[in-house]
Amino acid sequence: MTNTSFSRRTLFKGAGLIATGATASTGFVQPVFAEGNSPFPVRPIANRFKLGSFEVTTFFDGAVQLDGPHPIFGQNVSAADVQKLARENFLPEKRMEIGFTPTLVRAGDNLVLFDAGNGDSTGRRPNAGNLVSIMKHIGISPDDITHVVITHMHPDHIGGLMEGGKPTFKNAAYITNASEFDFWTAKERLSGGTERTAKLVQSNVKPLSEKFSFIKAGDDIVNGITTLEAAGHTPGHMAVHVESEGDRLVLIADATNHHVVSLQRPDWHVRFDMDKQKAAHTRKNLLGMIAADRIPFIGYHMPFPSVGYLEAKGAGFRYEAASYQLGL
Ligand SMILES: [Zn+2]
Numbered sequence: 141m142t143n144t145s146f147s148r149r150t151l152f153k154g155a156g157l158i159a160t161g162a163t164a165s166t167g168f169v170q171p172v173f174a175e176g177n178s179p180f181p182v183r184p185i186a187n188r189f190k191l192g193s194f195e196v197t198t199f200f201d202g203a204v205q206l207d208g209p210h211p212i213f214g215q216n217v218s219a220a221d222v223q224k225l226a227r228e229n230f231l232p233e234k235r236m237e238i239g240f241t242p243t244l245v246r247a248g249d250n251l252v253l254f255d256a257g258n259g260d261s262t263g264r265r266p267n268a269g270n271l272v273s274i275m276k277h278i279g280i281s282p283d284d285i286t287h288v289v290i291t292h293m294h295p296d297h298i299g300g301l302m303e304g305g306k307p308t309f310k311n312a313a314y315i316t317n318a319s320e321f322d323f324w325t326a327k328e329r330l331s332g333g334t335e336r337t338a339k340l341v342q343s344n345v346k347p348l349s350e351k352f353s354f355i356k357a358g359d360d361i362v363n364g365i366t367t368l369e370a371a372g373h374t375p376g377h378m379a380v381h382v383e384s385e386g387d388r389l390v391l392i393a394d395a396t397n398h399h400v401v402s403l404q405r406p407d408w409h410v411r412f413d414m415d416k417q418k419a420a421h422t423r424k425n426l427l428g429m430i431a432a433d434r435i436p437f438i439g440y441h442m443p444f445p446s447v448g449y450l451e452a453k454g455a456g457f458r459y460e461a462a463s464y465q466l467g468l
Contacts, residue, residue: 151303185274185301187445189466192384194364199275200444201240201300202259202268208236213401215409215416222401222408229400236398240296241446242271243438244280245382248268250362251280252287254380254391255440259300259344271300272308285309287351290316290362291370291393291440292377293324293341294412301344307351314362318354320376321345368425370395372419373412379426390437395419395426397441399448403427427457436462 188197206212209231210222223233243254257271272282288309290297293316300308323329325346329338345352355361357369357378370379373394380391396402397412406423413419430437431450438446447462 145280185265186269186278186443187447188278189447190363191382191389191466192387193247194382194384194387196257196276196382196389196438197244197246197280198438198445198447199242199244199257200273201242201271201274201296202265203237203239203444204265204268205235207215207234209398209401212236212411213398213408214405215411217405217408225401229404231400238397238441239444239446241269241438241440241442241444242300243440243446244275244285245365247382247384249360250286251284252289252365253285253309253312254289255291255297255393256288256298256300257277259298260303265296265299268296269300272303282309283311285312287361288312288314289378289380290320290345291313291380291386291391292317292320292374293337293345294374294394295337295340297393297440298340298344301348307348312351314348314352315355316352317356317367317376317378319356319371320374320378321352321354323375339402345389368426370422372415372417372422377422379411388433388435390426390435392426392430392439394440395423396439399439399442399459399461403450403459404454406456428452431457436466 183200185200186197186295188195209226210219214222226233240257242257245252258265258268260269272291288301302308324338324341355367357367360366364379364382364384368379368381368390370377370393377393379393379395382389382391394412397410401408402410402423406427409416410419427450430451436447436449436451440446442448443461447466449460449462450457451460
């Protein structure tokens with residue numbers, strides 16, 4: 141937190157009463173609210189719901205505001221096309237926000253964390269890297285995490301693995317796709333376009349090598365949590381299927397990075413996708429399954445609390461943010 145522009149104290153100023161008062165016996169916790177060094181925005185930082193006997197918590201690690209969606213999104217279409225779609229969906233045409241949403245699943249005795257947020261080691265995102273502070277605030281110690289699953293090794297997912305050169309989640313087993321690990325740890329990635337990420341992999345992933353186990357699509361992480369094929373965004377990018385007592389949920393990680401543009405136009409190319417065609421193919425497959433099965437999903441870059449549903453519509457999908465469906 142030392143690199144962030146607000147201290148933990150200011151982050152949670154005013155949040156205590158809400159958080160303490162809202163811990164219901166149902167296990168459903170109302171969102172608590174973060175407050176930065178400026179009065180706006182004030183917004184939720186954690187959201188928890190039940191899935192069968194599991195408990196799912198999303199964390200608002202932070203967000204960045206930047207120019208876009210075009211040309212980050214819709215690289216293969218005109219700026220005018222992207223701006224028109226933004227306008228139709230009540231979004232600004234030339235500015236956007238991307239949030240970061242690590243997710244924790246309590247499955248029996250296992251506390252499985254999906255991605256580690258930006259952390260403080262990247263030092264480049266003053267309004268992100270809040271995962272651990274929020275975790276502690278709602279009563280979870282990083283030492284309690286039993287598994288850390290890395291969906292892929294982009295900086296916003298591995299930045300939080302280390303804190304001051306030490307593992308943030310010191311008692312956890314680490315899990316990722318072998319092809320993702322092999323790709324980012326190869327020497328040739330340390331130069332050119334992959335340099336920055338590969339260096340972060342050297343400092344944040346490599347020291348944990350001994351604690352990593354490697355899986356492929358279709359493998360179980362723990363009982364009820366299974367990986368899904370989702371390559372394209374990166375070579376070993378994984379999605380995850382969670383099921384408990386017949387209730388299902390998919391974590392799509394970065395299969396889609398924008399709740400309007402990439403969902404309504406899944407064929408549009410995205411700068412962040414390393415293999416544009418494959419990523420589009422994966423996106424349509426995964427989103428098609430979620431829409432057909434009418435199950436909730438969590439996207440790492442969906443607007444917080446990042447839980448929603450999909451309806452197949454035209455060439456893409458309509459996003460319906462979850463409201464009370466998972467809290468009843
Ligand atoms: Zn990401």
